[in-house]
Amino acid sequence: AQKITQTQPGMFVQEKEAVTLDCTYDTSDPSYGLFWYKQPSSGEMIFLIYQGSYDQQNATEGRYSLNFQKARKSANLVISASQLGDSAMYFCAMKTPSNTGKLIFGQGTTLQVKP
Amino acid sequence: ETGVTQSPTHLIKTRGQQVTLRCSSQSGHNTVSWYQQALGQGPQFIFQYYREEENGRGNFPPRFSGLQFPNYSSELNVNALELDDSALYLCASSLGGVNTGELFFGEGSRLTVL
Numbered sequence: 001a002q003k004i005t006q007t008q009p010g011m012f013v014q015e016k017e018a019v020t021l022d023c024t025y026d027t028s029d030p031s032y033g034l035f036w037y038k039q040p041s042s043g044e045m046i047f048l049i050y051q052g053s054y055d056q057q058n059a060t061e062g063r064y065s066l067n068f069q070k071a072r073k074s075a076n077l078v079i080s081a082s083q084l085g086d087s088a089m090y091f092c093a094m095k096t097p098s099n100t101g102k103l104i105f106g107q108g109t110t111l112q113v114k115p
Numbered sequence: 116e117t118g119v120t121q122s123p124t125h126l127i128k129t130r131g132q133q134v135t136l137r138c139s140s141q142s143g144h145n146t147v148s149w150y151q152q153a154l155g156q157g158p159q160f161i162f163q164y165y166r167e168e169e170n171g172r173g174n175f176p177p178r179f180s181g182l183q184f185p186n187y188s189s190e191l192n193v194n195a196l197e198l199d200d201s202a203l204y205l206c207a208s209s210l211g212g213v214n215t216g217e218l219f220f221g222e223g224s225r226l227t228v229l
Binding site for chain 2: 004035037042043044045046047050091093102103104105106107108
């Protein structure tokens with residue numbers, strides 16, 4: 001079965017510090033894509049970062065990096081130098097060819113950045 | 116700005132009624148997918164449309180139906196509304212592709228069923 005697991009319902013981080021949001025996945029497809037989205041209270045899902053299953057290096061996008069450990073089936077999001085505007089819900093998601101391109105989301109992690 | 120717009124942003128219906136939600140995809144995107152997000156949960160895939168045809172469906176009953184138009188905009192219709200249909204409905208557009216096709220989401224339509 002295809003599944004995304006986010007075990008941290010809520011996280012706190014001090015402003016300017018780094019934080020890691022955990023994500024593990026399960027799929028039997030050798031080819032898949034992993035995504036992280038941010039959802040502020042407005043409801044819009046904002047794309048942050050993407051990692052393909054065959055990518056040799058960890059993805060990075062500005063302050064966001066993805067710690068991809070394929071053998072452990074984990075794809076943790078690292079946010080460096082946290083800002084107050086980073087407070088939001090964060091979702092890990094997966095897309096595989098066998099699922100007609102749909103995104104499978106985890107339950108999400110609420111991040112609160114403290115001043 | 117993502118370019119995906121949804122309407123209405125909020126609406127209230129009563130059990131048994133029907134609702135139509137609308138989505139305008141980002142310019143040039145030919146694939147639209149719909150997701151249901153219950154409060155405190157991750158989004159759940161409803162279905163996807165590619166060039167006006169349904170191209171994948173999640174575990175939702177037939178009273179959830181959709182359309183995609185020649186300009187790639189889309190509608191989600193829900194008949195015989197139930198209380199559990201209360202949720203945020205998200206539309207996402209993309210250029211297709213399976214693993215690298217980034218989805219651009221709208222801000223959603225928040226449906227409350229009383």
